[in-house]
Amino acid sequence: MAHLGRREHRGKGLLVVLLLAAVTGGGVAAWLGLRQGPLPSVAISSDRPAVGPATRVTARFAEPQRGLGGVRLELQQGERVEVLGERTFPRPGVLGGARTGETALEAQVGTRHQAWLQEGEVVVRAVAERAVGYLRSAAPVIVETRLPVRLHPPRLGVLSKQHYVRQGGVGSVVAQVDPAAVRSGVLAGTREFRSFPLPGGASGQVFVIYGMPWEGVTAADVRLFAEDAAGNRAEQAFVDLFKPVARRPGSIEIDDAFLQRVVPSIVGQTPGLDASGSLLDQYLRINGALRRAILTQLGELCAKSEERFLWEGPFLQMPNSARMAGFAETRTYRYQGRVVDTQTHLGLDLASTSRAEVPAANRGRVTFAGWLGLYGNAVLLDHGFGVATLYGHLSEIVVEAGEVVEKGQSVGRSGTTGLAGGDHLHLEVFVQGLSVDPAEWLDAHWIQDNLASKLPLPPPTRSRVES
Numbered sequence: 001m002a003h004l005g006r007r008e009h010r011g012k013g014l015l016v017v018l019l020l021a022a023v024t025g026g027g028v029a030a031w032l033g034l035r036q037g038p039l040p041s042v043a044i045s046s047d048r049p050a051v052g053p054a055t056r057v058t059a060r061f062a063e064p065q066r067g068l069g070g071v072r073l074e075l076q077q078g079e080r081v082e083v084l085g086e087r088t089f090p091r092p093g094v095l096g097g098a099r100t101g102e103t104a105l106e107a108q109v110g111t112r113h114q115a116w117l118q119e120g121e122v123v124v125r126a127v128a129e130r131a132v133g134y135l136r137s138a139a140p141v142i143v144e145t146r147l148p149v150r151l152h153p154p155r156l157g158v159l160s161k162q163h164y165v166r167q168g169g170v171g172s173v174v175a176q177v178d179p180a181a182v183r184s185g186v187l188a189g190t191r192e193f194r195s196f197p198l199p200g201g202a203s204g205q206v207f208v209i210y211g212m213p214w215e216g217v218t219a220a221d222v223r224l225f226a227e228d229a230a231g232n233r234a235e236q237a238f239v240d241l242f243k244p245v246a247r248r249p250g251s252i253e254i255d256d257a258f259l260q261r262v263v264p265s266i267v268g269q270t271p272g273l274d275a276s277g278s279l280l281d282q283y284l285r286i287n288g289a290l291r292r293a294i295l296t297q298l299g300e301l302c303a304k305s306e307e308r309f310l311w312e313g314p315f316l317q318m319p320n321s322a323r324m325a326g327f328a329e330t331r332t333y334r335y336q337g338r339v340v341d342t343q344t345h346l347g348l349d350l351a352s353t354s355r356a357e358v359p360a361a362n363r364g365r366v367t368f369a370g371w372l373g374l375y376g377n378a379v380l381l382d383h384g385f386g387v388a389t390l391y392g393h394l395s396e397i398v399v400e401a402g403e404v405v406e407k408g409q410s411v412g413r414s415g416t417t418g419l420a421g422g423d424h425l426h427l428e429v430f431v432q433g434l435s436v437d438p439a440e441w442l443d444a445h446w447i448q449d450n451l452a453s454k455l456p457l458p459p460p461t462r463s464r465v466e467s
């Protein structure tokens, strides 16, 4: 700053001469504008509206005409000032030279980085100085933003009791959350399940239906959480009993006849899928990369869930069907005697007669009806609050996206489309995009003990006989 002041002073010798010239040519104000150039533009933004543990603050500076001389980002609370970032730029040479027309400074603000911060308010200050010239004033441009500082996590309390959950299964919890919380839910490993306001509940009462990922998560990794706008986070363990489930091995033999039946059909109906290499190469891409892409697509579809219970009572299993393969069967795929792939089966395979009528497992809205890669012809039903069911390998679909189907109403017929060895229904249940064990949802006792005992589920109103 001292340096810039001197520069300004030295310019004054020429000022008088030029002032005379300028008065004849135009207004003084216009001349001053020409001499100083436009003011640098300075803008401060932050990724959170408040400061807590860590808020990212960004200052953007621009002076495209003559360039910037230096920029600085400061944090102030009370008397204390901390320089968060600073940059100076070399003065362009007499014959011109590189000018810095724009730049940005970014810093983390919060107790993780400035342990001295206290509740209250901070000032974030961005200072821009213009490149110095003989005729230029270098008065800095200063922009300030005030952000509230909040250091206490939101209050969080568990209201429900008896939280039992199995590996790959589902649990529910009811909680009281501080009004300051902007986000709350259940964290299970790296998966986050959002909360919803409890229907009929008091202010701040929320509930979460969450899934336990099949792999790598135990009760210690499951916590209720609430976060405020400043990023202060409260977490609380609540699972009373966690039941690990043994991995079920499975083996699938792949032969050329199978590859010839399924691969060209899936490739032909999946635009953009890499169709190079042998049938086995293509099959492995379908079972690997395409499987993951489809799960991402399903996650997006599941995110558009209605905020009401569309379903009631236990979910229906396809009538007169046998359970052929269960949830989380870890399948080893063999081709000509060697292991070529391993995948975990995340649904329930149900076989009846071929082209059997497939009923909606419960009341829901059709969110997808059509071709879905390895699932073949498939229907996805949203049952509300993040719960969805998928019906795969159908030979025929009789519903359309958007319509509401009743429990037991046909969605289509079983078949062999997609990656299916024989005629069967692949039933998959999702909770906020995570595949969970469908067997729980088919069990009236499980529904009663784990969901109905905690949540205000709609009472069964229909007298439909559940076969």
Ligand SMILES: [Zn+2]
Binding pocket: 325, 345, 347, 348, 349, 425, 426, 427
């Ligand atoms: Zn299956």
